[in-house]
Amino acid sequence: MKKYIKLNINSTEYELLVNDNETLAQLLRGPQLNLTGTKQGCELGDCGACTVLMDGKAVNSCLVLAMQANGHAITTIEGLASNGKMHPIQEAFINAGAVQCGYCTPGMILKAKSLLDVNPNPSRKEIREAFVGNLCRCTGYFKIINAVEIAAKGQANKEAGN
Amino acid sequence: MTTTTNKNYDVLSTSPVRKGVPEKATGQAKYTGDITLPNMLYGAILHSPLAHAKIRNIDISRAKNLPGVKAVLTAKEVSNLKFGHSPARFDETALAVEKVRHVGDEVAAVAAVDEQTAREALELIKVDYEELPILLNPVDALADNAILIHADHPCNICQEVHNEVGNVEKAFAEAFLIRTDTFANKKSDGACLEPQAALANFDLSGNLTLWTSTQVSHYVQRTVAIVLQMPVDKVRVIAPYVGGGFGVKASAGSHEIIAAMLSMNTHCPVRLVLDREEVFMHNRARHQFYHEMTMAVDKTGKIIGHKHLSVLDGGAYSSFGIATIYYNGSLLHAPYAIPNMRYDAYRVFTNKPASGALRGHGGLSNRACFEAQLDMIANEMKIDPVEMRIKNSVQAGDTTASGYYLSSFNMRECLKEARDSSEWVKKKNKLPKGKGIGVSTSYFVSGAGASIYRTDIPQSTVIIKVADDGNGVTVYTGSNEIGQGSDTVFAMMTAEILGLELDDVKVISGDTGLCPIDLGAYSSRQTLMTGNATKQAAEAVRDQILAKISQRYKIPVSEFQLRGGRVLGTEKNQEELSVIRNRYMFEHRHFTNLVTSGPLTFSEVARLIYADSGSILGKGTYRPPDIQYSKEWKGSVVGASPAYSTQTCIAEVTVDPNTGDLTIDHLTLAHDCGFAINRKSIEGQLEGSMCHGLSEALFEEMIFDNKGRQINPTLGDYKIPTTMDVPDMNAIIIESNEPNGPFGAKEVGEGCILPVVPAIINAIRDACGVVIMELPITSEKILKSLKAKEAAKAEYYIYKPPAAADKILARAAELSKGSSAR
Ligand code: FES
Ligand code: FES
Numbered sequence: 001m002k003k004y005i006k007l008n009i010n011s012t013e014y015e016l017l018v019n020d021n022e023t024l025a026q027l028l029r030g031p032q033l034n035l036t037g038t039k040q041g042c043e044l045g046d047c048g049a050c051t052v053l054m055d056g057k058a059v060n061s062c063l064v065l066a067m068q069a070n071g072h073a074i075t076t077i078e079g080l081a082s083n084g085k086m087h088p089i090q091e092a093f094i095n096a097g098a099v100q101c102g103y104c105t106p107g108m109i110l111k112a113k114s115l116l117d118v119n120p121n122p123s124r125k126e127i128r129e130a131f132v133g134n135l136c137r138c139t140g141y142f143k144i145i146n147a148v149e150i151a152a153k154g155q156a157n158k159e160a161g162n
Numbered sequence: 163m164t165t166t167t168n169k170n171y172d173v174l175s176t177s178p179v180r181k182g183v184p185e186k187a188t189g190q191a192k193y194t195g196d197i198t199l200p201n202m203l204y205g206a207i208l209h210s211p212l213a214h215a216k217i218r219n220i221d222i223s224r225a226k227n228l229p230g231v232k233a234v235l236t237a238k239e240v241s242n243l244k245f246g247h248s249p250a251r252f253d254e255t256a257l258a259v260e261k262v263r264h265v266g267d268e269v270a271a272v273a274a275v276d277e278q279t280a281r282e283a284l285e286l287i288k289v290d291y292e293e294l295p296i297l298l299n300p301v302d303a304l305a306d307n308a309i310l311i312h313a314d315h316p317c318n319i320c321q322e323v324h325n326e327v328g329n330v331e332k333a334f335a336e337a338f339l340i341r342t343d344t345f346a347n348k349k350s351d352g353a354c355l356e357p358q359a360a361l362a363n364f365d366l367s368g369n370l371t372l373w374t375s376t377q378v379s380h381y382v383q384r385t386v387a388i389v390l391q392m393p394v395d396k397v398r399v400i401a402p403y404v405g406g407g408f409g410v411k412a413s414a415g416s417h418e419i420i421a422a423m424l425s426m427n428t429h430c431p432v433r434l435v436l437d438r439e440e441v442f443m444h445n446r447a448r449h450q451f452y453h454e455m456t457m458a459v460d461k462t463g464k465i466i467g468h469k470h471l472s473v474l475d476g477g478a479y480s481s482f483g484i485a486t487i488y489y490n491g492s493l494l495h496a497p498y499a500i501p502n503m504r505y506d507a508y509r510v511f512t513n514k515p516a517s518g519a520l521r522g523h524g525g526l527s528n529r530a531c532f533e534a535q536l537d538m539i540a541n542e543m544k545i546d547p548v549e550m551r552i553k554n555s556v557q558a559g560d561t562t563a564s565g566y567y568l569s570s571f572n573m574r575e576c577l578k579e580a581r582d583s584s585e586w587v588k589k590k591n592k593l594p595k596g597k598g599i600g601v602s603t604s605y606f607v608s609g610a611g612a613s614i615y616r617t618d619i620p621q622s623t624v625i626i627k628v629a630d631d632g633n634g635v636t637v638y639t640g641s642n643e644i645g646q647g648s649d650t651v652f653a654m655m656t657a658e659i660l661g662l663e664l665d666d667v668k669v670i671s672g673d674t675g676l677c678p679i680d681l682g683a684y685s686s687r688q689t690l691m692t693g694n695a696t697k698q699a700a701e702a703v704r705d706q707i708l709a710k711i712s713q714r715y716k717i718p719v720s721e722f723q724l725r726g727g728r729v730l731g732t733e734k735n736q737e738e739l740s741v742i743r744n745r746y747m748f749e750h751r752h753f754t755n756l757v758t759s760g761p762l763t764f765s766e767v768a769r770l771i772y773a774d775s776g777s778i779l780g781k782g783t784y785r786p787p788d789i790q791y792s793k794e795w796k797g798s799v800v801g802a803s804p805a806y807s808t809q810t811c812i813a814e815v816t817v818d819p820n821t822g823d824l825t826i827d828h829l830t831l832a833h834d835c836g837f838a839i840n841r842k843s844i845e846g847q848l849e850g851s852m853c854h855g856l857s858e859a860l861f862e863e864m865i866f867d868n869k870g871r872q873i874n875p876t877l878g879d880y881k882i883p884t885t886m887d888v889p890d891m892n893a894i895i896i897e898s899n900e901p902n903g904p905f906g907a908k909e910v911g912e913g914c915i916l917p918v919v920p921a922i923i924n925a926i927r928d929a930c931g932v933v934i935m936e937l938p939i940t941s942e943k944i945l946k947s948l949k950a951k952e953a954a955k956a957e958y959y960i961y962k963p964p965a966a967a968d969k970i971l972a973r974a975a976e977l978s979k980g981s982s983a984r
Contacts, residue, residue: 019278029196036196037189039405041355042438046877049355077189090187094179097842100850101645102186103355103405109187128885135877137355137406138645139846140853141885142893 005070009033010079018066025050025061027069028076037077037106041135048134051107052076058114060133077106080113088158089113092151093144100138108134112148120159121152172725173658174905177842180650181669182403182643191403194359194375195435202361203232205424205434206280207417208270208287209443210262213298213513213870214311215291217260220270225286230279233427234287236270240423243389247413247518249615251320251480253312256389256419261294263311263478264513265870266443268416273424273432296870300452300473300510301970304977311478311511317977318511320476321487324981325795327563328502333467337458341539344971345531346963347937348863349450349475351442352520353882356405358444359435360418362425370425371398371675374418377407377642378682381614383674385414386422401672404644408854409519410446411644412684413482417444442864442875446518449486449509450475451527452963454971457535463545465500465536465554472507472528473974479516482523483509485610485800489524492801494532495564496605497573497808498554503563506978513870519684521854522915525606527937533602533920534933538958546590547601547924548581551810555603558898565792568806570898570908573603576810576832579894584812584830590928596817597827598929602920603810606913607803608836608903609687611789620783621687622695623678626656626703628778632765634666635703640680641692642672646911647843648688652696654839655904659700660707661724662764678781686909689839690805691784693904698782706778707764710771714738724764732762742770787902804902807909809833811855811917813925817932822945826856826887826922832894833914837906841895847910848893855918857883860938927958936963 001020006013009028016032025043028035038061041047045063052061053075080087089112092098099105108131115122115130122130127148128141136144185191222234237257244252258269270287274280297303297311303318311318334340361373370392376382376399383399390397404411417434424432436444451474458467472490476483491505520526540550556562558571580601581587589599613621625638637656643649649669656667670676680692704724712719715735722731732739739762746766747756757763771778791802814828829852838844861881865874874880899906919937927933932947943961951959 021278031198034198035189036192039193039356040195041357041405042877044438044876044878046438047355077187081188086184086188090184094183094187097177097180097846099180099183099186100647100846101355101404101406102183102191103193103645105186106189124890131885133884135355135882135884137353137408137854137882138850140849140851140891141883141888142849142853142891143846145885 003067005067007069008073010075020067022066023062024064024066024069027066028061035076035078039103039106041103048107048111049104051110051134053110053114056114056117058111077110080109088154089151092147092154096143096147096150098139098143098147104134104136108136108144112151116152116155120155124149171658173654173664175838175841177840178650178664180647180843181653182649193356193403193405194361194373197361197373197402199363199431202431202433203273203275203428204277204280205271205273205421205432206284207268207420208284210258210265210267210269212262212291212293213265213296214294215262216294217258217262218290218292221288222270225272225283228279228283228286230275231272231283232430233273233424234270234283235423235427241389241391245385245389245414246480247482247614248480248484251484254416254479256416256423264515266515267478268420271420271424273428296513298512298514298866298870299966299970300475300512301966301973303510303512304973311513315511320480320509320511321484323487323491323505323507323797324978325491325505325797326503327792327795330467330469330502330504333502334458337466338461339539339543340456340458341535342454342456343531343535343935344963344967345453345527345935346967347451347527349514349517350448350520350858350862351445351864351880352408352410352447353877354406354408354410357436357438357441358411358415358417360421361431361433362421363431364422364425369396369398370422371400372418372422373400373402375404375411376401377412377644377684379642379672379674380640380679380682382414382418386419389419390422398675400675401642404642407644407683408521409523409684412519415444438877439875442872443515445515446481448520448526449517451490452967452970453528453531455531455535457539459539463540463543463550463553465498467502468500469504470494471971471974473970474507474509475512475517476509477512477514477516481516481518483517486519486524488797488800490528492564492798493525494528495562495566496556496568496806497603499556499560501563506981508974508977514866522606522912523685525604525916526858526919529604529916530919530923534923534935537924537927538933548577548586551603552577561790564795564798564801565790566802566806567790569902570836570900571806571808572834572896572898573808576808576834576896577603579896580810580812580830580832583892583894586812596819596929598925598927599812599814600921600924600928601810601812602917602924603808604913604916605806605808606909606916607685607801608690608805608807608909609803610685611786611802611804612799613681619679620785622680622692622784624692624695624699624782625678626699626780628703628768630772630777632768632772634662634668635660636668636670637696638677639671639692639696640674640677641688642683644683646683646847647840648683648692650843651689651839652692655693655696656700659697659704660764661726661728663727686912689907689909690903693907695782695784697904699780702780702782703778707767707771711767727764728761729764729767730761733760742766805836805900805908807834807913809914809917811921813921815922815925815929817926817930817944819930819948822941822948824926824939824941824944826889828889829891830894831914832896833910834896834898835910836898836900836903836908838895838897839907844895844910845893848914849891851914852891852918853883853888855915856888856922858937859919859922863938931958933958933960935961
């Protein structure tokens with residue numbers, strides 16, 4: 001069964017025709033939107049590569065049916081940069097060497113955003129706990145955790161007007 | 163924490179942002195599964211649900227009639243030419259012919275207008291199987307009357323090896339102490355985050371373009387051409403961004419050939435993406451090994467003899483296995499000087515997915531057994547484990563018993579740095595109960611000396627083209643970037659030689675249509691091999707530029723230098739400089755930001771040459787020098803390399819005596835990579851290896867039921883580490899000057915996984931007196947051992963592989979009786 005849904009994706013309103021068994025990840029990556037920055041490593045909720053923000057919260061988009069997302073606001077990795085400038089979290093990942101093959105990266109960065117939005121100054125332990133659902137086979141996580149710390153510090157400095 | 167060789171470089175030995183990383187962090191990077199073409203169809207593969215069966219009949223009529231289905235293929239419709247990894251052992255077909263050999267063997271394929279239709283069509287294909295006896299472990303497979311998985315391999319032996327150097331029996335007769343232990347790991351998966359994917363487009367002119375997530379564009383191109391009976395150059399293989407490989411993407415897979423077949427059949431582009439369960443069914447990662455090792459030492463603790471009996475459970479096909487079985491022997495020839503060694507091994511076919519190569523190919527499980535045993539001997543002889551290793555170590559300038567010449571080898575520095583930075587001396591034997599520290603060393607190759615098929619071609623050719631307007635250069639190489647950072651290494655070398663900024667160097671890699679041949683990303687070969695070719699190509703460009711300017715200025719080449727985007731020395735004749743500059747400025751008069759002072763720029767001179775004679779091209783090739791290896795040790799050519807890396811890991815752990823729970827508190831890894839090109843990338847490889855090694859030590863195991871079906875084919879059930887499992891770690895770069903490496907560089911990606919597993923095993927023994935000789939190390943095994951140790955009131959308890967492993971090794975011993983090694 002197909003149905004029209006309304007989505008706000010990266011601040012643009014869409015009306016999209018979706019299948020009842022289509023996941024949000026499939027919809028984002030599919031021919032209507034082509035937002036392939038969202039990756040799929042398992043399609044079972046195990047890897048976190050498909051992490052996007054739904055109303056600001058990180059979700060595994062492979063576990064959300066497109067129809068369930070009806071009326072919600074979605075942020076994908078493509079929506080993070082603004083005015084041609086990368087988001088500070090993206091810059092932190094790039095500069096910290098936290099990106100190797102990059103397949104986990106969009107999900108990691110969005111997870112970082114959802115964490116820092118509610119906890120701007122997380123400890124390493126809190127970062128570890130928050131990222132437990134995002135797998136990375138390449139980096140050993142060390143530089144990913146560093147990147148989140150750097151991004152947090154950057155945000156704090158900015159708020160202090162430095 | 164690092165040690166540095168002091169060289170005066172602008173770009174090398176820094177930590178730049180890698181090529182392609184901003185694209186990855188913004189979602190712009192396209193991986194194979196992200197690419198769509200007009201009229202593209204979706205492919206899907208029907209896999210065998212049975213581990214061993216004859217195919218009596220396949221009925222595809224209902225699938226064909228499903229609306230939206232464009233093609234249904236079985237072996238009847240397509241080429242049945244064989245392929246595989248080692249050319250002497252081509253034993254696979256794209257689609258199963260007459261029989262299936264493991265759960266997951268490819269039986270049929272579909273192309274349809276969307277993925278859902280393709281998957282629905284699979285369910286409509288009816289296969290009539292006749293079940294055959296299933297062989298799931300080597301002891302059943304090696305039985306005299308066992309059914310044969312491949313008719314031409316008696317006893318299901320894929321390959322056997324019997325080697326000896328020196329005189330092992332004599333050494334054993336003279337030994338002060340002899341110890342025998344057994345060890346086993348488990349079949350593991352690569353678990354790259356990006357599943358394999360292929361997009362094939364067979365066009366009307368008869369050209370095939372294949373985008374694929376591969377480590378080896380060249381081998382895929384060649385294999386597809388062989389099977390489809392096409393000229394090699396009609397097949398263009400493009401590796402776009404690749405989401406990790408670790409070995410499992412290092413040879414052509416049936417999915418790539420099937421995608422091409424579907425495209426040929428439908429005249430449409432076809433994209434085929436494996437799901438996670440299919441990734442596990444394809445597998446091709448680390449073998450399951452069984453080892454029995456006997457070590458003999460003299461009274462000073464020097465190793466004088468070593469015997470190694472081993473069985474490799476190979477799964478259904480040869481894959482990389484011929485190389486694996488030889489590496490399993492030869493990767494023990496260093497980092498210790500052992501004059502007398504014997505190796506007997508069997509690689510056995512079983513009805514499971516084929517095992518292949520994984521990071522640290524053929525060197526992980528044998529190393530774990532060896533190092534755990536060495537530690538037990540050190541302990542028995544009351545020798546400090548670090549001292550034991552220094553005492554037995556080889557060093558630069560030595561030749562191993564297998565004839566490998568170690569042109570650089572800073573093993574002792576690795577050991578010492580790791581020891582000091584982990585405060586080993588303060589901790590060893592002084593930690594509170596339940597806490598332990600353990601050490602291990604290892605070594606690895608910097609590229610396989612021999613290519614996979616017999617050929618005289620160079621292993622790497624690189625072309626560098628200067629931009630026609632002079633603003634930078636492009637490096638063309640077939641060498642695959644898979645997330646390890648190889649593109650950046652080649653760009654850094656090029657920038658250094660041409661005096662350019664890293665941003666001035668573009669790299670186009672892994673595209674057989676644009677790039678000269680390179681054998682690809684495996685055996686940790688790229689920095690050394692592609693690196694040497696890159697260096698030569700960049701030097702060829704540099705020499706042309708310098709020759710031109712020297713000719714023009716009528717002063718010797720040695721007066722000029724490329725640096726900082728300039729041709730230094732051109733300021734020596736202002737008149738000549740003005741002529742060239744004015745000419746350039748006139749030609750570019752509508753452009754802004756032109757350089758008006760100082761020495762001529764790279765662009766000004768490059769444009770001058772272009773005006774004269776067209777594009778500036780530089781070419782470099784690399785073929786390994788005559789590499790030494792012992793003719794006495796059969797197959798030691800596998801393991802012979804232009805250079806060898808070495809590494810030390812120190813693990814610190816806590817064991818809970820009540821639950822057996824294990825925490826890895828800290829890992830230190832020191833690695834001799836020769837000259838460090840991209841320091842942050844090297845740290846990344848070390849950190850990734852520590853995590854990957856921890857993973858194989860503690861978690862990884864593909865578990866099969868008695869029908870040969872994997873019961874944990876998800877990333878939820880097949881565990882790899884999360885952020886919660888990985889401790890803080892210390893990556894230590896140890897440098898040496900490798901004469902065969904570009905700028906003295908050698909490998910970093912693979913060797914560093916090898917010492918991690920045994921360091922953890924040894925740390926656990928230090929913590930609680932339990933030696934776990936079967937991977938993965940679980941708290942159940944530790945707890946069981948602690949109880950057994952207590953019951954026996956013993957100081958130590960060794961958790962051995964199960965009785966089945968003994969049977970497997972006993973059968974191998976029986977078979978190898980009387981086999982001559984020479
Ligand atoms: S693809 Fe969604 S969690 Fe793995
Ligand atoms: S960078 Fe490769 S999976 Fe994280």
